[in-house]
Amino acid sequence: MDESQLIARVRAGDGEAERALYDAHVDRVYRLAFRLAGDDALAQDFTQETFIRAFDRLGSFRGDAAFSTWLHTITTTVVLNGLRKVKRFRQREADIDDAHEIGAMQRHAEPDLKVRLKQAIEALPEGYRTVFLMHDVEGYTHEEIGAALGVETGTSKAQLSRARAKLRVALADFAGEWTT
Amino acid sequence: MMDQHEDPRFEAWLRKAAESYHAPDPTPRDVMWQRIQTARRQKPVIVLRPWMAWAMAAAAVLILGIGIGRWTATPTGRGNPVAVATTPLANSDSGLAAPSPDVVYQVAATQYLSRTEAFLTSFRTDLGKNHAANSARFAGQARDLLTTTQLMLDSPAGKDQRMRSLLEDLELVLMQISQLDPAHGGHDADLITQGMNQSNVLPKLRSAIPAGPVPVRTEGAL
Numbered sequence: 001m002d003e004s005q006l007i008a009r010v011r012a013g014d015g016e017a018e019r020a021l022y023d024a025h026v027d028r029v030y031r032l033a034f035r036l037a038g039d040d041a042l043a044q045d046f047t048q049e050t051f052i053r054a055f056d057r058l059g060s061f062r063g064d065a066a067f068s069t070w071l072h073t074i075t076t077t078v079v080l081n082g083l084r085k086v087k088r089f090r091q092r093e094a095d096i097d098d099a100h101e102i103g104a105m106q107r108h109a110e111p112d113l114k115v116r117l118k119q120a121i122e123a124l125p126e127g128y129r130t131v132f133l134m135h136d137v138e139g140y141t142h143e144e145i146g147a148a149l150g151v152e153t154g155t156s157k158a159q160l161s162r163a164r165a166k167l168r169v170a171l172a173d174f175a176g177e178w179t180t
Numbered sequence: 181m182m183d184q185h186e187d188p189r190f191e192a193w194l195r196k197a198a199e200s201y202h203a204p205d206p207t208p209r210d211v212m213w214q215r216i217q218t219a220r221r222q223k224p225v226i227v228l229r230p231w232m233a234w235a236m237a238a239a240a241v242l243i244l245g246i247g248i249g250r251w252t253a254t255p256t257g258r259g260n261p262v263a264v265a266t267t268p269l270a271n272s273d274s275g276l277a278a279p280s281p282d283v284v285y286q287v288a289a290t291q292y293l294s295r296t297e298a299f300l301t302s303f304r305t306d307l308g309k310n311h312a313a314n315s316a317r318f319a320g321q322a323r324d325l326l327t328t329t330q331l332m333l334d335s336p337a338g339k340d341q342r343m344r345s346l347l348e349d350l351e352l353v354l355m356q357i358s359q360l361d362p363a364h365g366g367h368d369a370d371l372i373t374q375g376m377n378q379s380n381v382l383p384k385l386r387s388a389i390p391a392g393p394v395p396v397r398t399e400g401a402l
Binding site: 019023026027030031036037038039040043044045047048049052055056085086089090113114117121132133137161164167168171177179 | 186187189190191192193194195197198199200201202204205207208209211212213215216219220297298299301302304305306382383386387
């Protein structure tokens with residue numbers, strides 16, 4: 001059965017078709033949510049929210065684009081809005097703590113590549129980070145990213161290029177590893 | 181021509197190195213599916229019949245008209261706040277001079293639910309990171325939210341059966357968090373988190389909050 005038939009069955013209220021559609025896409029949605037959130041509980045929340053919204057709004061899916069493209073638009077919206085909400089909450093809490101405590105919590109630069117890479121990726125602006133993780137880590141095409149984020153394909157390419165440039169500067173200490 | 185930043189060797193190295201960044205766990209398909217089904221069953225379904233759409237459109241036009249009327253009204257009325265303050269609402273000609281208490285409670289409830297959602301999400305993800313320091317902080321915040329929850333239960337917002345049930349679930353969770361003891365390690369917190377997952381508090385909470393950021397959810401209500 002092709003996907004359009006599956007979607008038609010879901011619209012008609014077929015529970016098995018709903019589960020089949022979920023099974024076909026849940027891995028990619030969860031992986032993306034996890035890459036962006038870095039936390040299993042949050043990734044699960046975002047994945048659940050994505051599918052709840054997708055099933056509720058399936059009536060508005062016209063089929064102009066692939067279902068996966070439409071679903072990833074919902075995923076990125078849910079994840080990015082959710083992360084902004086969590087970040088705002090954490091920021092408010094950090095503002096309440098005294099400056100000494102915040103200073104003590106900050107990590108110093110670590111020589112370890114894994115730690116440095118994590119810090120460098122997290123220091124990227126949100127758009128650059130999202131495009132970098134979607135393209136270079138999760139293997140989305142620029143067309144898929146553009147559709148999911150509502151930007152031109154060229155914008156996605158430009159943001160990826162800038163993200164890589166920033167990471168290259170941030171990881172300059174490890175240059176020996178890619179030049180040899 | 182190669183872009184000045186383009187370096188295939190660096191890009192290949194970076195892709196490989198970044199594989200370990202937030203490397204996902206195996207997808208917990210069944211657990212998430214159960215929660216999705218539960219949340220969808222509990223979500224109120226509003227079937228918009230044609231007459232409802234017309235009624236909503238008419239109401240929207242009416243509200244817009246009143247809004248424009250108030251916006252363009254001559255400043256004479258605005259210059260007399262004492263008269264407004266001393267006139268009982270029931271005697272007001274328009275009846276729209278002030279929002280109804282139910283609307284006020286609805287707005288307050290939306291803001292409270294959004295705050296609680298952010299708090300519980302943060303509790304679940306952040307507590308394990310620095311248990312001793314965070315549990316005292318979370319306990320303090322839970323006490324504040326618990327007070328608000330109890331006020332909400334006694335308010336008109338608590339008359340709605342669905343909202344009441346949600347508030348009672350939240351009251352229980354917040355009460356447990358407010359009693360967290362930093363000396364007890366993470367066991368109590370794990371039990372609270374398990375309880376939250378079993379009672380599906382967060383999905384219920386999310387489905388009770390209208391979509392969009394808080395200012396949008398409450399925009400125009402007052």
